[in-house]
Amino acid sequence: MEKIKIKEKIGYALGDTASNIAWRTLTTFLLVFYTDVFGISAAAAGLLLLITRLTxxxxxxxxxxxxDRTNTPKGKFRPWILWTAFPLGIILSLTFTTPDFGPTGKLVYAYCTYIALTLIYTASNVPYSALMGVMTSDEKERTSLSSFRFAGAYLGGILTQGFLIYLVLFLGGGDENQGYQYAIYLLSAVLVVFLLITYSTTKERVVSPPSEKSSQVLDDLKDLVKNKPWVILLIVGFLFVTYNSIKQGITVIYFKRYLDNEMLAASYMVVLLVVSMIAAMVTSPLANRLGKRKLFIYVMVFSGITNGFLYLAQPGDITLVYVLGTLSEFGAGIMPVLFFSMLGDSADYSEWKNGRRATGLVYSAGTFAMKFGGGAAGAIIGFILAGYGYDGMDEATMAGAMPGIKMLMSWVPALITVPVVLVLLLYPLSSQQLELMGEELREIRASKM
Known part of the structure; x- marks a missing residue:
């Protein structure tokens, strides 16, 4: 089995650095941008996030x-990374641009730019995610590649969550509207460069068997809904992304309103992202030792419990917030690494069972879970804040909103870990089954070459 060189793994990882410049900006800053800068109500912003993510x-x-049906000399998935690089950077910039419209005009503009952004992000990130499934057929090497990918993802988080607040202040000179625009323009340029590096340094190695090339859409969909590992991962993905997105989406508001120190949010998020990078890099050896399903269950329970304890933190308990947040994030940082590696395993399972491999369709569960879970999280945050009377443009509403902010930072996301664990208990692919399945697939592919 051909090992993937470190250079290629880093090149692939930079693609998720680029994706997370967009994704982390949306999950962490878009809601507070809409409510506190652009002037859209919390309820309207929450509904916007939910509707667009559902569709x-x-x-x-x-x-x-x-x-899956794209066939070029450069492969099925890599070309989409090239084709979408510049459009993604442009639409991200437009999403954080603040035209001087009235309330209705602002809402229409927000819907148009956000829908366009999610569509272009889909065209980029679904093929990017699927690319991991065809760079190697070895499940252990795939877990290693996933570790590199999410180390890159967390680097993207550091660039946005760690520096965006400072960039807004520096480039805006006190004008948040201008600051957000210029800061996002800069980050969008970095995004484009990283996507181009990913395209130029990666290679597709797993070739579809001839029988798959004539498969119909209906056949692929039938295989998908009968793929028990994939169905379970779809549910798990939606739930754990909702969990993580609530934690991320409330952070800036929590630090700005509850702890009364918005600038401290940047250093907090950087600490958490460094911990996430470490978690991503230790996932592969931990998964090899414990198995992916068992490790996923362990980190879900650990992260949820420690996050729930944040409810005990008072406005002056900065150290406690950092300690509990760091512990919770270590578990949270492992979750997506396991999830996307396990999606590759479910693609192998489909090929092994049905003789057809729809890698792109299988990995669409990943981006679906990210966006649907992120939308659900945004709606939960928006609706709870609205229920407690939060108005980002009116300081008089802050005292009444504090209980809602506090619960969103702690036990609301923690509750979501319970159904995740229950669903994971049903996941059928053990380490032994994966090894046997991998051996059989290599023999089948070799016989058809």
């Missing part, structure tokens, strides 16, 4: 099928 889920599946 966007369909496009993930469609994009997965389109990518």
């Amino acid at each position: 966007d889920g369909v496009t993930d599946v469609v994009m997965g099928m389109i990518a």
Whole structure:
């Protein structure tokens, strides 16, 4: 089995650095940008996030099928990374641009730019995610590649969550509207460069068997809904992304309003992201030792419990917030590494069982879970804040909103870990089964070459 060189793993990882410049900016800053800078109400912003993410889920599946049927000399998935690099950077910049419209005009502009952003993000990230499934057929090497990928993802988080607040202040000179625009323009340029590096340094190695090339859309969809590991991962993905997105989406508001120190949010998020990078890099050896399902269950329980204890933190308990947040994030940082590696395993399972491999369609579950879970998290945050009377443009509403902010930072996301664990107990692919399945697939592929 051909080992993937470190250079290629880093090149692939930079693609998720780029994706997370967009994704982390949206999950962490878009809601507070809409409510506190652009002037959209919390309820309207929460509904916007939910509606667009619900409709966007369909496009993930469609994009997965389109990518599976793309055939170019450069592969099925890599070309999409090239084709979408510049459009993604442009639309991200427009999303954080603040035209001087009235309330209705602002809402229409927000819907248009955000929907366009999610569509282009889908066209980029579904093929990017699926690329990992065809760079190697070895499940252990795939876990290693996933570790590199999410180390890159957390680097993207550091660039946005760690520096965006400072960039807004520095480039805006006190004008948040201008500061957000210039800061996002800069980060969008970095995003484009990293996507181009990913395209130029990666290679597709797993070739579809001849029988798959004539498969119909209906066949792929039938295989998908009968793929028990994939169905379970779809549910798990939605739930754990909702969990992580609530934690991320409330952080700036929590530090700004509850702890009364918005600038401290940047250093907090950087600490958490460094911990996440470490967690990503130790995932592969931990998974090899414990198995992916068992490790996923352990980190879900650990992260949820420690996050729930944040409810005990008072406004002056900065050290406690950092300690509990760091412990919770170590577990949270392992979750996506396992999830995307396990999606590759479910693609192998489909090929092993049905003789067809729809890698793009299988990995569309990942982007669907990210966007649907992120939308659900945004709606939960928006609706709870609205229920407690939060108005980002009115300081008089802050005292009444504090209980809602506090619960969103602690036990609301922690509750979501319970159904995740229950669903993971049903996941059928053990380490032994994966090894046997991998051996059989290599023999089948070799016989068809």
